[in-house]
Every structure is written in structure tokens, then in C-alpha cells.
Amino acid sequence: MLTAVACLCSPPLSAQVSDGRSRHAAATSDPALVRTLPGFVSRYATVNGIRLHYVAGGTGPLLVLLPGWPETWWSYHRIMPQLAASHRVVAVDLRGMGGSAKPADGYDKKTMASDIAALVTQLGYREADVVGHDIGAMVAFSLAANHRELVRKLVMLDVAHPSDGYLKLPLLPAAGTFGDKLDEDHPYLWWFAFHQVRGLPEKLLEGRAGIEQEWFFHYMLKNERAIDAKDRAVYAAAYASRDAIRASNGWYQAFGQDIADDGTYAPLTIPVLGLGGPGFPRLKAALDVKAPGSVTHRIDGSGHFIAEEAPEVLLRHLRDFLDR
Known part of the structure; x- marks a missing residue:
């Protein structure tokens, strides 16, 4: 009788935890996320010997959306449906990001750009x-610098390409300037250095990437509700594994090569729009030199994550710029 009663009890705690994790993983998976965006599909393409994941929808001229750290293609989900009314929208997980491959190398921005160039061509x-x-x-x-024939118009959100100015970033913050919120006049970008360390971040953050992300979102957002609990779960899951952390660190570890490449690029002559939150002054200064004739606007009230903090404002700028 005791055995019979035991069979009627709830599953062991370990099984319940495992089941909960499975449901959580399913809810933050690309198929589940794409189902919330009618008309969009999740696809893969093999380019430059690696597999890239992307989400596509809409019809019209091709519009490619490229996310940043610590996010994925999902960072654009609030504007993708509206943009798809007039464009073929393709939001890409970069090399090392989300559902895309995480190879041992190739994280310099020139190589990553060649991935996107190959994808555009493969898409026809x-x-x-x-x-x-x-x-x-x-x-x-x-x-745009290396495949000028492929880029009609370029929009830069809050960050410029690495330049030799990165080599002058302070190791320590100026006295009284570093708190739990970004001082826009004295940004302290400590994670640039942390992500240079090989092997250690993976050990510290495996399964706990959300801890670093929570700090970063608090530091860089002005409206912390703009990236809600679901969004944060998506990003924490995307960077939970050692491979994901290693690959995303690779983007930072390649800055030295990016800086060297930057010195070889001629100024851009295509239409370029810069939109900045806290990075506005640095983005404008860079684009004034690297893209003469470009226009850079400050997005008032937005922190670093413009597509999530100010989606309607961003949409107005994109429509005006892209459809002009």
C-alpha cells in the first residue's frame, strides 16, 4: 500500500525543477518568440562556413537589423511589425549571438560584416x-566601409565603430563619477576590460549571465521597465552557456583589430543617420569625421537601448530617413 501511495505523489523535486527549466527554455526559445510576431519566420543560413540565425518578415526593400550585447534579434521586436509594412525586415543574430554559430574566431567586425554581406547576397x-x-x-x-555596394543607407544607434580613442579609456573612474547609473559626461565602461580576460568570465557567469545583465540594464537604461521580465529572461538564456559567454567576449577581444581596421577606412559617402542616447556626443563626433554629411540626433529621455526605450521615436526617424 505504501508503494501505491508513493506512486500517486508529486514527482521528485529534482524532476519538478527540471520540468520548470524546460518550460522556461521553451518560453524563451526563438520559435516561441517568433510566434508572437505574426508574419515573421525564423530561418538559418550558412555563410562563410558558419550558420547564422535570422528572423524575417514583410515585403519591400531589404532592411537588416543588427543587435548588440547583451541582447539578440529580439531587441528589435517592438519595431519589426511596423517596419515590415514597407520593408523586408531581417533581424540577425550576429556571429556568436543567440541561435547563430559560436566559432573559435572571426569576431573582428570586418569578418562579422562579411557574414552579413554574404547573407544579403544569399537572400537574393x-x-x-x-x-x-x-x-x-x-x-x-x-x-558599409567594406561592402559599399551593398549598403544603401546606414543607421547607427548609440555606438560608433571602435577607434584609437578606445585605447585611452580610463582603467579607473574619475572621482565621484561612478555610481549605479551612467554618468553621461564620464562614462565608465569597465566591462570592455572585463571581457578582455580569456576564460574567467565563462567560469564566473556560466548559468548566471543574468546577474551581469541586470547590473548593465540598470546602469544603462533610463526607463528600466522598457526591458521587462520576459525580455530579460530571453537575454539571460541566450548568454547562459560557456560558449555563448566566450563568443560574446570575442567581440570585445577583437577591438584591437577593429581599431587597426578603422584606420584604413575611407570616409563613408552613403547617407548615414546617427541616433544617440547617452552615447550621442561620442557617436556624433565619430560620424562627423567618418561619415561627412551624416546627421546625428539625440533621443531625449532614452538610455542606451533606443529600440526598446523609444520605439515610436525610433520608428519616426527610420521612416523619415529610409523612405526619403
């Missing part, structure tokens, strides 16, 4: 408008 397009945020903005700029 001769040119694309390109929007990039954070690491994605660096890749977008490199794409």
Missing part, C-alpha cells in the same frame, strides 16, 4: 538598408 538582394545597435552598429559600419 543587391543592396540593403542597415540598422545597427551597440556591437551591431560596429558591424554595420564595417559592412
